[in-house]
Amino acid sequence: MSLKTQIGDDIKAAMKAKDKVRLVAVRSIKKVILEKEVEARVEGRDELTEAEETELLVQQAKQRRDSIEQYGKAGRDDLVEQEAQELAIIEEYLPKQLTDAEVTAVITEIVAQVGATSPKDMGKVMGPAMQRLKGQADGKKVQSLVKAALGG
Known part of the structure; x- marks a missing residue:
């Protein structure tokens, strides 16, 4: 439907x-x-x-x-x-919202794929992360978890 x-x-x-x-x-x-x-x-x-x-x-x-x-x-x-x-x-x-742990797992995978190492690489990670998590996680949550993953 x-x-x-x-x-x-x-x-x-x-x-x-x-x-x-x-x-x-x-x-x-x-x-x-x-x-x-x-x-x-x-x-x-x-x-x-x-x-x-x-x-x-x-x-x-x-x-x-x-x-x-x-x-x-x-x-x-x-x-x-x-x-x-x-x-x-x-x-x-909306599709089922992912938990913080699930979002972090996706972000960790993306960080490894793009070779991000510092907060300067946030843009490299955010684009693919938002694309992959569209509708499953709030953008502000994704942004804060990406910052945490990159040590920002």
């Missing part, structure tokens, strides 16, 4: 259950999918690839994390809670 179909089904279920938070979250995902599909049609494609769908979900999750951080700084706990609930719903659609 495609993400778009699943989202459509989940919108109907949220409406029947009168689950306003879930409804807002899944509608926001559907909106972004529809916008990207319009862009894809310009390129001559009818549907998004699975990788593009995952990228959209990663972007939506990142937006929620950033909003949580900003609202937290502003002391808006009500909005922090709302964004956190939406983030949890979005994460249900």
Whole structure:
């Protein structure tokens, strides 16, 4: 089942259950999918690839994390809670998130492959790491683990 179909089904279920938070979250995902599909049609494609769908979900999750951080700084706990609930719903659609140990293992492998030895080599490691861990680990987590692996 495609993400778009699943989202459509989940919108109907949220409406029947009168689950306003879930409804807002899944509608926001559907909106972004529809916008990207319009862009894809310009390129001559009818549907998004699975990788593009995952990228959209990663972007939506990142937006929620950033909003949580900003609202937290502003002391808006009500909005922090709302964004956190939406983030949890979005994460249900993402691939399983890797543990720190799993991410570190991937980073260690990449460090060995590219021959990185110092914090100066961070760029050499981050590109392949983000490509390989797309949707499975938060970018900030990857960045901090790469820094640690390179002794930064």
